[in-house]
Amino acid sequence: MTTAPWRDPALPAAARVDDLLSRMTLEEKTAQLYGVWVGAASDGEGVAPHQHDMTADHDWDELITLGLGQLTRSFGTAPVDPALGAQALARAQRRITAAGRFGIPAVAHEECLAGFTAWQATAYPVPLAWGATFNPPLVEEMARRIGQDLRSAGVHQGLAPVLDVVRDPRWGRVEETVGEDPYLVGTIGAAYVRGLESAGVIATLKHFAGYASSAGARNLAPVRAGIRELADVTLPPFEMALREGGARSVMAAYNETDGVPASADPALLTELLREQWGFTGTVVADYFGIGFLQTLHRVAGSPAEAAHTALAAGIDVELPTVKCYGTPLVEAVRSGGIQEELVDRAARRVLLQKCELGLLDEDWTPEPAAARIDLDSPANRALARRVAEESVVLLDNPDGVLPLPPDARIAVVGPRAADALAMLGCYSFPSHVLTHHPEVPMGIEIPTVLEALRAELPDAKVTFAEGCGVLDPDPAGFEEAVARASEADVCLAVLGDRAGLFGRGTSGEGCDVTDLRLPGVQGDLLDALVATGVPVVLVLLTGRPYALGRWDGRLAAVVQAFFPGEEGGPAVVGVLSGRVNPSGRLPVSVPRVPGGQPWTYLQPPLGLAGEVSNLDPTPMYAFGHGRSYTSFAWDSVDAGEAEIGTDGSYDVSVTVRNTGERAGAEVVQLYLHDPVASVTRPDVRLIGYQRVELAAGEASRVTFRFHTDLSSFTDRSGRRVVEPGVLELRLAASSADVRHTVRLELAGPVRELGADRRLRCVTEVSAPE
Numbered sequence: 001m002t003t004a005p006w007r008d009p010a011l012p013a014a015a016r017v018d019d020l021l022s023r024m025t026l027e028e029k030t031a032q033l034y035g036v037w038v039g040a041a042s043d044g045e046g047v048a049p050h051q052h053d054m055t056a057d058h059d060w061d062e063l064i065t066l067g068l069g070q071l072t073r074s075f076g077t078a079p080v081d082p083a084l085g086a087q088a089l090a091r092a093q094r095r096i097t098a099a100g101r102f103g104i105p106a107v108a109h110e111e112c113l114a115g116f117t118a119w120q121a122t123a124y125p126v127p128l129a130w131g132a133t134f135n136p137p138l139v140e141e142m143a144r145r146i147g148q149d150l151r152s153a154g155v156h157q158g159l160a161p162v163l164d165v166v167r168d169p170r171w172g173r174v175e176e177t178v179g180e181d182p183y184l185v186g187t188i189g190a191a192y193v194r195g196l197e198s199a200g201v202i203a204t205l206k207h208f209a210g211y212a213s214s215a216g217a218r219n220l221a222p223v224r225a226g227i228r229e230l231a232d233v234t235l236p237p238f239e240m241a242l243r244e245g246g247a248r249s250v251m252a253a254y255n256e257t258d259g260v261p262a263s264a265d266p267a268l269l270t271e272l273l274r275e276q277w278g279f280t281g282t283v284v285a286d287y288f289g290i291g292f293l294q295t296l297h298r299v300a301g302s303p304a305e306a307a308h309t310a311l312a313a314g315i316d317v318e319l320p321t322v323k324c325y326g327t328p329l330v331e332a333v334r335s336g337g338i339q340e341e342l343v344d345r346a347a348r349r350v351l352l353q354k355c356e357l358g359l360l361d362e363d364w365t366p367e368p369a370a371a372r373i374d375l376d377s378p379a380n381r382a383l384a385r386r387v388a389e390e391s392v393v394l395l396d397n398p399d400g401v402l403p404l405p406p407d408a409r410i411a412v413v414g415p416r417a418a419d420a421l422a423m424l425g426c427y428s429f430p431s432h433v434l435t436h437h438p439e440v441p442m443g444i445e446i447p448t449v450l451e452a453l454r455a456e457l458p459d460a461k462v463t464f465a466e467g468c469g470v471l472d473p474d475p476a477g478f479e480e481a482v483a484r485a486s487e488a489d490v491c492l493a494v495l496g497d498r499a500g501l502f503g504r505g506t507s508g509e510g511c512d513v514t515d516l517r518l519p520g521v522q523g524d525l526l527d528a529l530v531a532t533g534v535p536v537v538l539v540l541l542t543g544r545p546y547a548l549g550r551w552d553g554r555l556a557a558v559v560q561a562f563f564p565g566e567e568g569g570p571a572v573v574g575v576l577s578g579r580v581n582p583s584g585r586l587p588v589s590v591p592r593v594p595g596g597q598p599w600t601y602l603q604p605p606l607g608l609a610g611e612v613s614n615l616d617p618t619p620m621y622a623f624g625h626g627r628s629y630t631s632f633a634w635d636s637v638d639a640g641e642a643e644i645g646t647d648g649s650y651d652v653s654v655t656v657r658n659t660g661e662r663a664g665a666e667v668v669q670l671y672l673h674d675p676v677a678s679v680t681r682p683d684v685r686l687i688g689y690q691r692v693e694l695a696a697g698e699a700s701r702v703t704f705r706f707h708t709d710l711s712s713f714t715d716r717s718g719r720r721v722v723e724p725g726v727l728e729l730r731l732a733a734s735s736a737d738v739r740h741t742v743r744l745e746l747a748g749p750v751r752e753l754g755a756d757r758r759l760r761c762v763t764e765v766s767a768p769e
Helices: 013-023 026-031 060-066 082-099 127-133 136-152 172-176 182-198 227-234 236-245 266-276 289-295 303-313 327-334 340-356 378-391 449-456 478-486 522-530 568-577
Strands: 035-040 047-049 070-072 107-110 202-208 249-252 282-285 393-396 409-413 461-465 490-496 536-542 557-562 632-635 640-645 649-658 664-673 685-694 699-707 720-722 725-734 737-747 762-766
Touching: 013 340, 026 060, 026 327, 026 340, 060 082, 070 082, 107 202, 107 340, 127 136, 127 172, 127 182, 127 378, 127 557, 136 182, 136 378, 182 202, 182 227, 182 236, 182 685, 202 236, 202 266, 202 282, 227 236, 249 266, 266 303, 282 340, 289 303, 303 327, 303 340, 327 340, 378 557, 378 568, 409 449, 409 478, 449 461, 449 490, 449 568, 461 478, 478 522, 490 522, 522 536, 536 568, 557 568, 632 664, 640 649, 649 664, 649 685, 649 725, 649 737, 664 699, 685 699, 685 762
Parallel strands: 035 070, 070 107, 202 249, 249 282, 409 461, 409 490, 490 536, 536 557, 640 737
Antiparallel strands: 035 047, 393 557, 632 649, 649 699, 664 685, 664 725, 699 762, 725 737
């Protein structure tokens, strides 16, 4: 039997795909360009298109005779036992390969924002917590485990990470982001991509681009950012995740920028992404994003026009299900309204990726490798615990109330103290899906703060009162809460968010807020507790920062955790008890007043406090801030002045010594200050960081290898340039806590940079000299 060239793994992928495309009909090629939303039956007996209010009814058996590009969320639509779900997915793949002429399987994709979004899968901390760790290798390890779990279930593509940079913390999806700084987002995001891709899973960067810069912090609102904000804040994390992470897919964003929807923008999806950056993977639509060109953006008059616009811009795959890239596209090509070359271009990219995944090989099999699939293994839980522990931020502890004495009388108060969902973001399976299935158990163990505290401090006398609900305006529970606090040595006020979707929570997709007050009457509850005179430790479990200036100087301590996942309860309590020495640092600023927003630390001079306005936007806790139970000294700095060329480099070193009595981790941060430039620049911006773990009395030398590429920015003509002049490199413990400054003079001509510019500040940790 002669094997067709496209089946021959010895041939180059491009030759195989060219051969295959030459054999396919128009209908078969377009079938590779869309997904179908499926739901695995809980008994593992079958997979059928999932019903959704924006999906059309399809005859599954007829549809798959043409082949199929993608299967959408067979695990993430309804609760299904992982092993049975894998069997059902394999059965669907066998039906697809048996029905089509070429026997090509579909790419199965799932959400994996904070772990595999599937029933009984590990719920890791949300991306904002990843940012708080300032630990890319740890995030990479987590992503690798997530990828391994996805592959064990037959999934090929993960819709993560989110690389949007926070521009307004009122936006509901802040919890899904890594933070408000593009360098932090890029380095952490690239690490996640490396981990996922190392497991053989396609990482999908989203949302490309500008989605988080929405006007008024409203979900899917217009973006009015200028070219420099897009070039210098929005785009660098994507560039880093592609170049340093190796991501093989990009998701086009919902938003429009200055009147042009991202899904209809060839300058973004083709000229920048492919021609300048050299991306060769697939671009997928955000769910229903192509149809939205007609229904929401109104730049297309029909599904066929939407298909044409998106294809021409550079979107290869319609998700989550077929609407525009099916019959409307085929008919428009047949009538001459759309060039078939556009279909061929997208189909080639899709098939090349399937070839990379082995889906064109004759020996490919959909069967899961193991009969038993454990998506929440002890190793997963241990890693989830470590990420959670490193992400908890001790914001303040002025009088040393923390750690708590092991035999203390502790009143635990607040709506987040005894609710397992307080640990989870909106894309965790319990918050995302199980709310529609109240009869189904959680599927994973999630200790609450109250449960973890009682387990951690068995000799303590712990009482509890909820006080109020997350959003419930009724203060009827205040009286009991105040009574419990009055009887205690210390009160833990456990407050924060409830994740949800489209208004069904206080944080999450479509859960935007008008200001940054604590939700509901939680602020009033905190006032009542503080009025008792008992020391109050505020514990925040949130998806965004909230304004805390109202309680400045009135709290015994403040602990911030950003939806820390299934092991978040023990992690937070570990910080409270002292078992864990806190090392998290803020990936977003914490505001002082709820209306002094929108604000992030990346402000030019006019964005800072000054005499031109009575409003002071200075945050209460700066980006990068976090305290420890030990102390650190920074000395032996290579400080002073130096002159280098505009294409030069300079090493900045500092010795960090743990001067306390216990082990701890310091995060050394390097910021750039550009006193004079041809366009206004942020007063400071992060260009490097290094987490350093030190035993008591131990010291390490941290060296940042600064290159002038890291000082580049977009000038008035749209070029990325390095300009001559003075720069300051600031070694700091936060954006507002500068320890040492190095002054550099850049000499030489203005230098224009290309796509090969250096994106990362290389760091080294060594023994002190």
